[in-house]
Amino acid sequence: MNDHKTILKNSDWVKGISRHGELIIGFIDSMNIFQEAVYVVVAESDNEELIGKTIPMSLTQVESIPDNETKDAGQLEFLIDLALSTGDKEWFNELSAELNGKKQSVN
Incomplete structure (x- = not known):
């Protein structure tokens, strides 16, 4: 999913699919570069139990969401x-x- 050309950092918004196949939209709370993992605070998901939780995801599971999208x-x-x-x-x-x-x- 991620082409590794986008440099991710804490607080970036990302979207992706969890290892259990759930759609995840959230922001990066922290990162572990050595494990190539990000810890994402889930803002939206098709699994409502994940919303508000922080979950680990591989860099290959996420892609950056452009910040320039206008929020209502x-x-x-x-x-x-x-x-x-x-x-x-x-x-x-x-x-x-x-x-x-x-x-x-x-x-």
């Missing part, structure tokens, strides 16, 4: 909840600012 208010609110549950204050502030910008541009 509902997606931003979901991500804000996720940032709160993971205790990521910086990401929370970034998402909150983006959501506030969207709300101000509508008014």
Whole structure:
């Protein structure tokens, strides 16, 4: 899936298929370069039990999701909840600012 040309880093959004065949969309929490593994916090999956959990995935199982895709208010609110549950204050502030910008541009 991954052509290894894209350099992945913590907080990058990725999608892939788990070793059990489940669709995974989430962000990289940490990496183990020696094992060629990433630990992904699952934001969306066809297995709802995985949502919110951190799972290990091989670099060959994931591919980067372009960051330039525009998020709607509902997606931003979901991500804000996720940032709160993971205790990521910086990401929370970034998402909150983006959501506030969207709300101000509508008014």
